[in-house]
Structure formats: structure tokens, C-alpha cells
Amino acid sequence: MDTNIVIIGAGVVGLAIAQELSKWFDDVFLMEKNATFGQETSSRNSEVIHSGIYxxxxxxxxxxxxxxxxxxxxxxxxxxxxxxxxxxxxxxxxxxxxxxxxxxxxxxxxxxxxxxxxxxxxxxxxxxxxxxxxxxxxxxxxxxVDSFGLMKQLENDAINQGVQVLYKKEITAIRKITNGYELTVSENNERFSFTASVVINAGGLYADKIAAMVGIYEPSYTxxxxxxxxxxxxxxxxxxxxxxxxxxxxxxxxxxxxxxxxxxxxxxxxxxxxxxxxxxxxxxxxxxxxxxxxxxxxxxxxxxxxxxxxxxxxxxxxxxxxxxxxxxxxxxx
Ligand SMILES: Cc1cc2nc3c(=O)[nH]c(=O)nc-3n(C[C@H](O)[C@H](O)[C@H](O)COP(=O)(O)OP(=O)(O)OC[C@H]3O[C@@H](n4cnc5c(N)ncnc54)[C@H](O)[C@@H]3O)c2cc1C
CATH class of the missing domain: 3.30.9.10 (D-Amino Acid Oxidase, subunit A, domain 2)
Incomplete structure (x- = not known):
């Protein structure tokens, strides 16, 4: 395999996963389609640390x-x-x-x-x-919480622990292969492929579409x-x-x-x-x-x-x- 773990999506969830996994594993990649982290739901919310009441x-x-x-x-x-x-x-x-x-x-x-x-x-x-x-x-x-400050810190920690954080990389296809996955990435209208043992989907609003790329298609997951x-x-x-x-x-x-x-x-x-x-x-x-x-x-x-x-x-x-x-x-x- 070209790499061990690929996390798709640098919202707060993908960043937190990268920060935690890189304490335990080498060769972790975080790939994000936007030019930087937290451009979608993670920067458009109330920034409340909830209690878990409801x-x-x-x-x-x-x-x-x-x-x-x-x-x-x-x-x-x-x-x-x-x-x-x-x-x-x-x-x-x-x-x-x-x-x-x-x-x-x-x-x-x-x-x-x-x-x-x-x-x-x-x-x-x-x-x-x-x-x-x-x-x-x-x-x-x-x-x-200051959500930008939180994401910036998670990104810093992840990078310091060895994560390769790659922006402007959109995952457009994923194919199951023996012992892993082949991922196709689009960057500035160019495409390339690489393989990974583990793929983690933290794609937020697109998580169902990413799951469908590997054949996990279940109507109730829409x-x-x-x-x-x-x-x-x-x-x-x-x-x-x-x-x-x-x-x-x-x-x-x-x-x-x-x-x-x-x-x-x-x-x-x-x-x-x-x-x-x-x-x-x-x-x-x-x-x-x-x-x-x-x-x-x-x-x-x-x-x-x-x-x-x-x-x-x-x-x-x-x-x-x-x-x-x-x-x-x-x-x-
Ligand atoms: C109005 C509103 C208020 C909220 N208030 C709160 C609150 O007060 N407290 C709270 O805890 N939560 C709140 N939330 C929920 C919280 O914002 C989300 O749970 C959280 O931001 C989700 O983070 P995420 O990383 O899953 O998603 P996102 O932030 O959406 O990140 C997903 C990332 O994946 C990337 N991506 C998607 N597809 C691909 C692809 N194919 N290739 C590469 N990258 C890809 C996207 O570009 C994006 O950056 C609120 C949400 C909303 C909308």
C-alpha cells in the first residue's frame, strides 16, 4: 500500500481523528477538497459545547x-x-x-x-x-469554544505528530482492493490514484456520497x-x-x-x-x-x-x- 490511513475531510471531526490517530499510527494522510480546514459546517455553527440533554x-x-x-x-x-x-x-x-x-x-x-x-x-x-x-x-x-482556534490547534497537533495534511484534494472515487482501497484524487482538474489500508470518511455533508463510492449504499443512510x-x-x-x-x-x-x-x-x-x-x-x-x-x-x-x-x-x-x-x-x- 502507498499509505496506511487516509482521512477524508478536514472539518472538526476529521481533524480530531487525525490528531488522535497520529498518536498511535504512522503514515496518516488527511485530505480536504477546500483550500483550508473548516470551510463548511464546522465554521457555521453556534460553537456551543453541549451537555447531551435532549x-x-x-x-x-x-x-x-x-x-x-x-x-x-x-x-x-x-x-x-x-x-x-x-x-x-x-x-x-x-x-x-x-x-x-x-x-x-x-x-x-x-x-x-x-x-x-x-x-x-x-x-x-x-x-x-x-x-x-x-x-x-x-x-x-x-x-x-472558539471553533477556529480549536481546529487550528487540532491541525497543528496532527502535523506535529506526522500527519500529512493535504488541501485542494478532492476524493472522487474509491475502489475496494485486496487489503485496502484505491482512491482517485482530483486536484485542479488533474487526477491521480493511490492506495491505502484504511479509509476514514469524515466528509460531513458528503459522507453518504463518499460511502457510496465504496459500495456502501443504503437508502436509510441518505x-x-x-x-x-x-x-x-x-x-x-x-x-x-x-x-x-x-x-x-x-x-x-x-x-x-x-x-x-x-x-x-x-x-x-x-x-x-x-x-x-x-x-x-x-x-x-x-x-x-x-x-x-x-x-x-x-x-x-x-x-x-x-x-x-x-x-x-x-x-x-x-x-x-x-x-x-x-x-x-x-x-x-
Ligand atoms: C446551524 C448549525 C449549528 C450548530 N451548532 C452546533 C453547536 O453549537 N455545537 C456543536 O457541537 N455542534 C453544532 N453543530 C454541528 C457541528 O457544526 C457539526 O457536527 C460539525 O461541524 C461536523 O463536522 P464535520 O467535520 O463532520 O463536517 P464538516 O465541517 O462539514 O467537514 C467535512 C469536510 O469534508 C470535506 N469533504 C467532503 N467531501 C470530500 C471529498 N470528496 N474529498 C475531500 N474532502 C471532502 C468538506 O470539504 C469538509 O471540509 C451545528 C451545525 C449547524 C449547521
Missing amino acids: YPQGSLKATLCVEGKELLYNYCQQKQIAHKKIGKLIVSTNASEDRILQAILRQAQNNNVTDAQLLTMKEIKQLEPHINATSALYFPSTGI LHYWKGEYFSVTNGKHKLINHLIYPIPHQNNTGLGIHATLDINHRLKLGPNALYLPTHTLDYSVDKAHGESFYNAAKKFLPFIEFDDLQADQAGIRPKLQKPGDAVRDFII
Whole structure:
């Protein structure tokens, strides 16, 4: 074989795999079609270090989120990557939502999220004097991270441990051969092939297409694209909250509801929404007309927000195994 291990895709997942595997194995290649790392979903998200609250008990999503949170905090601390355990509130604004909060608390406890606290109105006012809520669940260990800084550090570590990180290399075909794979790579309209013993698919939005290249074609593995738009909140309103503030999540599993996120520089954004992209295209536009629905959603728990505070910001696309109306699906690794 020309090489031992090839990882396809330099998003945060491919970079983390490269960083970890290169501690144990030689001859690791990371190949990315874009000119640098993290140009797709990994740089178009909320940068939240989640607690693992909502996922079904025993699912990979729940288990890996709880375990991964601690690993990520340790890595950030050890490598001095900007991050903050800022804490998260899920707020209810009426009696029927209060009952859903109780169910979320039970779900969190079932998933071994041990820091959840149900707050009274008085306690909420102490933490967040400017929000509207009848009760709230508080998760002190939820945090935020500088996603660029995290990916840069993972890339540095991987390179220092011997990984060959190659950009502008798109894998266009993979053929199973005895004891490995033959991969075809496209670079500036030129093609070349090489062989590897192990191929790791970290292709994000294209992971199903990459799997199909080796003949892993299973209709239930088809990825569905769900766009999430953000609106930033201007006029100094970022000073009025100190935590991530979430409403009760959608009951149809399409998203967590329009919430208020703060980044590492304390910039305040609302979002993301969840728009199904039936065309399977990379559409990162933000429709300014959606500002009104963001305003109406956020106003319920952030009464200080005015419509004129909102400005269209970025969008990202979640690859999901479910299309509209489907039940929540777990990771398949
Ligand atoms: C709106 C939104 C908000 C989110 N918020 C959060 C959050 O707060 N916290 C959280 O933990 N997660 C969040 N996520 C999810 C998180 O962003 C993703 O789970 C994560 O970025 C996935 O990383 P990845 O490496 O799998 O994918 P990607 O970042 O998409 O990387 C895949 C890479 O593979 C490359 N690639 C694909 N095909 C090929 C090929 N044939 N050859 C070479 N390279 C190829 C792509 O170019 C890309 O760089 C959010 C996602 C969205 C969309």
C-alpha cells in the first residue's frame, strides 16, 4: 500500500481523528477538497459545547456528547484554546411549558447530565435579570469554544505528530482492493490514484456520497440538508444576558428552537432556525424576511429585543439522517 490511513475531510471531526490517530499510527494522510480546514459546517455553527440533554437515553448522541464534553474542556484547557463554561438556561414562559421542562430534566438525568438545576423565578432573576421566564432549567457546564482556534490547534497537533495534511484534494472515487482501497484524487482538474489500508470518511455533508463510492449504499443512510440561519443582535443588547438562553425545543426534533447564543467575544446571535433544503444544494443565504419570525420567537423570552436590533448573519447546513416528519435518528458510525 502507498499509505496506511487516509482521512477524508478536514472539518472538526476529521481533524480530531487525525490528531488522535497520529498518536498511535504512522503514515496518516488527511485530505480536504477546500483550500483550508473548516470551510463548511464546522465554521457555521453556534460553537456551543453541549451537555447531551435532549438525546434518547443510551443513544450514541447522548453517550458521546456527555463523554466528549469533558474531553473537549480538558483539551481546551491543556492547549489554551479560548473557551468559557458560560452555562445555559432552558426557559419556559407558561404553565404547559413548565411540564415539558420537568420531562427535559428527567431526560438529562437519564443521560448522566448531572448538573441540571430547576430554578425558581427568583433564582432566574438573579442570573438573568432581563429575561422573561416562569421557570428554567440551568446547566452550568454548557459552554462555548472558539471553533477556529480549536481546529487550528487540532491541525497543528496532527502535523506535529506526522500527519500529512493535504488541501485542494478532492476524493472522487474509491475502489475496494485486496487489503485496502484505491482512491482517485482530483486536484485542479488533474487526477491521480493511490492506495491505502484504511479509509476514514469524515466528509460531513458528503459522507453518504463518499460511502457510496465504496459500495456502501443504503437508502436509510441518505443525508438530508437542514439549513440554519442566524441573525445577530446589535445596539448593545449583548450586555443584557450572561448565559445561553434556549426556549423549550421543537417537539418535532427539527431543531432546538430559535435561541440566544453568545460567542467567545460576547457577540449575541439568535438562531439557528431549521429549514429543509429539498434540493440538496449548498445554500448559505440568509433570507432577511425571516427576521420577523426570529424577532417573534425571541421576544417571548428576551423582552428587550427590538425588531431593528436584528441583522441577517450567517447560515450553516446540518446533514441529518431524517427528513421532515421522520423520528429522530442516532449517529451511524
Ligand atoms: C446551524 C448549525 C449549528 C450548530 N451548532 C452546533 C453547536 O453549537 N455545537 C456543536 O457541537 N455542534 C453544532 N453543530 C454541528 C457541528 O457544526 C457539526 O457536527 C460539525 O461541524 C461536523 O463536522 P464535520 O467535520 O463532520 O463536517 P464538516 O465541517 O462539514 O467537514 C467535512 C469536510 O469534508 C470535506 N469533504 C467532503 N467531501 C470530500 C471529498 N470528496 N474529498 C475531500 N474532502 C471532502 C468538506 O470539504 C469538509 O471540509 C451545528 C451545525 C449547524 C449547521
